[in-house]
Amino acid sequence: DVKVTQSSRYLVKRTGEKVFLECVQDMDHENMFWYRQDPGLGLRLIYFSYDVKMKEKGDIPEGYSVSREKKERFSLILESASTNQTSMYLCASGWVTGEAYNEQFFGPGTRLTVL
């Protein structure tokens, strides 16, 4: 079974703190994604990576950065956390386009609260 794990299920941080959210996948996927999930807004893509050290901005990258030093690990960084970044963060991974379907596999999510 594909496994995508996230470092924390729940996280509470203070405004201005630097926050690291970690995601690890065990299926040798090339692609990895970070989404933010808010009620009534669905899932919005923050950043994605299609290879080690490669990254592309998604729809809402402001206030976030990412790091992918190893293929299996993709980190989301909040340089200076703010209260409007309180949200559920979902990591996903998948194989490179070429196959018909390219399903994305999701982690359990990290519920981040910024006080």
Place this chain on the structure above:
Amino acid sequence: AQTVTQSQPEMSVQEAETVTLSCTYDTSESDYYLFWYKQPPSRQMILVIRQEAYKQQNATENRFSVNFQKAAKSFSLKISDSQLGDAAMYFCAYRSAEGGSEKLVFGKGTKLTVNP
């Protein structure tokens, strides 16, 4: 840019009954993929069913089936013989078939309640 619209924020169904969740999308592309994902309470999101736009035949996975109307840009999910375990948030998603476009565009979701 593509958009995905789920017009029903919440739906409910009686156990063993059938329910249909709606999804419409907007795109100028002719080839793409459509997905329904399920997110149970406090559990991981999983893929329910997928459809390739160039396939006319509607996808089916056990009790889950879709009604894909390409001209109308509609992609509804039908759940037959609903079970308590079907209670979840359901997200419709779109992906371009263009090379290098692995990004998914999600709708806002429909919360399905299954009543015993």
